[in-house]
Amino acid sequence: MVMWICGRHSPRLLTVEEGGKWRKAVDGRTVVAVSSLGQDMKDSEENKVGSNFKKKSEKSESGIFRSCVGYCQDPKSAIKGTTQQVEIYVRKVFCISKALTQLLLDVDAASQKEEDEQDASGERRTPHVSLDTRLNNRVLDLRTPANQAIFRVRSHIENFFRQYLLALEFDSIHTPKLLARKINGGASVFCLDYIGKDASLAQSAQLHKQMAISSGFTKVFDIGTYFRSERSSTNRHLTEFVTLNVEMELKYHYNEVMDLVDGLFADIFMQVNQSCANQLDAIAKQYPFEPLKFLPNTLRISFERGVQMHEESGEKIEVHFVGSKLRETDMKNDITVEPRRV
Template identity: 35%
Template sequence: MDDRTYTAEAEPGETVTVAGWVHEIRDLGGIAFLILRDTTGKIQVKFEKDEMDDDLVDTGLGVHRESVVAVTGDVEEEPRAPTGVEITPDSLDVVAEADPELPLDPSGKVDADLSTRLDNRTLDLRKDEVQAIFAIRAEVLRSVREAFRNLDATEINTPKIVATGTEGGTELFPITYFGQEAFMNQSPQLFKQLMVGSGLERVFEIGPIFRAEEHNTPRHLNEATSIDFESAFYDHTEAMDACETIVKAAYEGVAENCQDELEALDLDEEFEAPAGDFPRLTYEEAIERINATGELDEQLVWGDDLPTEGEHALGQDVGEHYFITDWPSEIKPFYIKDHDDDEQLSTGFDMMHPTMELVSGGQREHRYDHLVEGFEQQGLDPEQFDYYTKMFKYGMPPHAGWGLGGERLVMTMLGLGNIREAVLFPRDRQRLSP
């Protein structure tokens, strides 16, 4: 519609055409109001029944909620209206009639459970607070892209259909690829490492990853968005510096550009970007602090992975974003480099929100012989990864990087109760549609 005016731009004294959804109809007897909603907000359309054409009144007041309509009329100042103005219509066209039986209430006056909301995501997204989540998610991605470019990183796109899994194991989704077995990629890890061996040196990617996890929890997905970074001539400490920069940039972008959305989520007064450096605890310090909380039935010992309840106890103790460094080599992937002075200690790190893990990273093993040995130690066949390992024969620089869960970042930033709230169309063990 070339002549369409957005509701937020309608000014008193103008004649405009606005188009959007019927949010609500209020019939007060001799006067009635239709509240029209578009992407910029809502506007009141006034029907004075005795002074208007009967057909216009009948059409305007007979249309079902959530129908799409176009209204042309004069804009007048009205302090009692929700936005301070209202439209007296000359015409109202029903562009698309909505079924009167809606599967959920987009006004939010009647709650719906998450499953119903996800089954009807298009309707669910008509609610201000749901739209706010995805506007904030978009700002997070914009901000981190800008921050990556400020780090002189080049954006790349790597394959999502692969011949071998990044980490092997049972978390692979197999597919048939022209008669061959292939898999949905678990991570861009191997490809981004190959890129730092090229002339690009420093790269990032924001894209989907796929994991056939059996978990069915509020924080796990089978298709997720990974925010990845890798840089040549970085060690693990420099990679952590970059990680901290990116996470802070995401928060700062939201704080600066999403005040209306934060207000819709009732977060405008409490939201703030992290200040100061993120604490860095060694793995040994982490298990000591978890044990000291007394929250676990059994004390953790060296080599244990951190259970969820242990992460929560440590997160409450630390109270802010933090890193866990110097993990045991045996519980980190084959491509993580060990410390030069202690082969039992890896350069791997995790970056944590007080409620959950957000990032896994480390310095990578860039020496061919050590890399192949790592494959064999973890029961993987190096020959299946020849496309990857052979490039380490041709001059692979030291490098480090990490992967950040995009949905987990948004979930923890906004305090969402379920990670599916941060995904338009989630994929988990039960959900393949819509």
């Protein structure tokens, strides 16, 4: 039986679980494309390749993609590294994409945390990978376990955000990113030519969310990318960013917004801890952090109690109000007040 194997890993013997998948895939067929099965295979010390093939491939550089032709067959002698007696007899190996002998970024070095790069005397054991080097070679940098885990956690957070709001009967909308003119204040915009007309990139979804509420949608949310033309001399700046936006009409009191935000964040934090444990461990190995601590129900205090707490700490606060006089019920019940404070 002829088999085509695609991937960056060398062909090897199969474990019990993998052997079962391959047997099922190739049973009764003459030629089988098994690239998807190859992606499921993981490196293991118990899995070895034939000595002749190993001699030819042991000098291969990291990052090379290969295509192999071989036979799926029962081994002539018992395999000691696995209980599943299935092996692939490689006949031909093709180089699909050859990597540079010296990569611009060492993935192993980029996976190390800062403390592990130095020994007791302060000498570096592995080369330090700067942020500029990472960003200039982002494709290689994203191969590190920590970076891949970060992307997967972000994907989960977006899904948790969406599922929580959908369960509360929110509607998902997509607001425009290319606008005819500047419609949001407070930040500079990226201006561009739109087929002979002036246009700009959206700074936020605020206006369009409010338009949706005015149109009869009582609860909406938007996940999208926005742009702000803010000058910066750093490598990390917010000219382009992703936002999770929520807009809803208030039926009785603005505490409804506090209830929503309280439940939303607590649910996201809880689900991240439960569903992303492996990703969090991978991130912590390179970027150590303390586990996030949070209350299922966020602590709330009244404005009056907040002022009292400041005064008890020895800090005297004088609050002057412009406009309507603050009502006593607002002082006792609300964390914020409507009149402007000076």
